[in-house]
Amino acid sequence: MADDFNILVSCAGRRVGLVNAFRQALRGLDVNGQVFAADLNFSSPASHAADRRFTAPLFKTGTFIDDMLTLCERERVRLVVPTIDPELPLYAEARRRFADIGTTVAVASPRAIEIGGDKEQTHAWLNELGLPTPRQTTVAEALAHPADWPTPLIVKPARGSSSIGLQHITNHDVLTTLDQPTEMVVESIVPGIEHTVDVYIDRAGQPRCAVPRKRLETRAGEVSKGVTVRHNALQALVMKVADELPEAFGVINVQAFLDPDTQDMAVIEINPRFGGGYPLTEAAGAPMTRWLVEDCLGRASTATPNGWRDNLAMLRYDEAVFVDASKIGTDA
Ligand SMILES: Nc1ncnc2c1ncn2[C@@H]1O[C@H](COP(=O)(O)OP(=O)(O)O)[C@@H](O)[C@H]1O
Ligand SMILES: [Mg+2]
Numbered sequence: 001m002a003d004d005f006n007i008l009v010s011c012a013g014r015r016v017g018l019v020n021a022f023r024q025a026l027r028g029l030d031v032n033g034q035v036f037a038a039d040l041n042f043s044s045p046a047s048h049a050a051d052r053r054f055t056a057p058l059f060k061t062g063t064f065i066d067d068m069l070t071l072c073e074r075e076r077v078r079l080v081v082p083t084i085d086p087e088l089p090l091y092a093e094a095r096r097r098f099a100d101i102g103t104t105v106a107v108a109s110p111r112a113i114e115i116g117g118d119k120e121q122t123h124a125w126l127n128e129l130g131l132p133t134p135r136q137t138t139v140a141e142a143l144a145h146p147a148d149w150p151t152p153l154i155v156k157p158a159r160g161s162s163s164i165g166l167q168h169i170t171n172h173d174v175l176t177t178l179d180q181p182t183e184m185v186v187e188s189i190v191p192g193i194e195h196t197v198d199v200y201i202d203r204a205g206q207p208r209c210a211v212p213r214k215r216l217e218t219r220a221g222e223v224s225k226g227v228t229v230r231h232n233a234l235q236a237l238v239m240k241v242a243d244e245l246p247e248a249f250g251v252i253n254v255q256a257f258l259d260p261d262t263q264d265m266a267v268i269e270i271n272p273r274f275g276g277g278y279p280l281t282e283a284a285g286a287p288m289t290r291w292l293v294e295d296c297l298g299r300a301s302t303a304t305p306n307g308w309r310d311n312l313a314m315l316r317y318d319e320a321v322f323v324d325a326s327k328i329g330t331d332a
Pocket of ligand 1: 154160162163164166187194221255268
């Protein structure tokens, strides 16, 4: 039907929880529509949790956006939700092209994606705004002035993700052995407890709700055990980050440390997309997927800042999708 509200979760991978959340959002709002998943091939679990699955080309082929535009127009997709870092700049640049075919992309401006995508820029931007973040420098500076940069330190790729290439170092000599030192940043280690905060930002750019999730355990850089934490100052800090981020829209994810003794806070990373642990926020009663759909439909928003449950724990385990093997090839 022409007025169906179809949603495409892009590069959906293992995000079965997110696909299900969007399906529940449509049902809850009594809106006709389906949730689609696009990925490189059909071996991604979310492709089989979705109502329909489509293939997306490799980014390096250069046709990613054109192919997604064709798909969205043909299948009447009204909302695209990007989920992985490499696709964010592509979608951010193409927001207007999608708008021209009646599709909203839940992505921030190219400038915001640039800030989030590079830890040196994240640091500079937060500093400029006077928002708390760890001390940071280059490998060359840390080697030239070791007294200013006492170990232990963290060294990590400026454009990295999932903790790949990240090292805790206790000796400056390690800095002379790095493969690509100019691609790395050096940071002081922040004390305290790490939190990941999901923030919903409406189409007017207004942050409406922030839900901190304390990390209890991670597997391969993604939270496997977490708990919601109500903390006014942390929520306010992250709402401020979201508010300042140019044209942020939809759900973003900000990582910050909170020192329980001093109450000091430090923002270490901005991911302008849904975080992997988002299902906890939804389960706690902050249905950001529903708020996003409401907003795209032009309906009155039911978003509330503090209607979610504090102290709710998420204990993740491996689930599986069982499908005929003929359905997981690219030609299925
Ligand atoms: N300055 C820091 N102080 C303490 N821990 C840090 C710091 N920087 C990174 N970490 C730890 O390393 C993890 C990965 O770093 P992050 O900056 O989030 O990079 P990415 O997730 O892109 O790999 C964080 O979740 C945090 O546990
Ligand atoms: Mg991170």
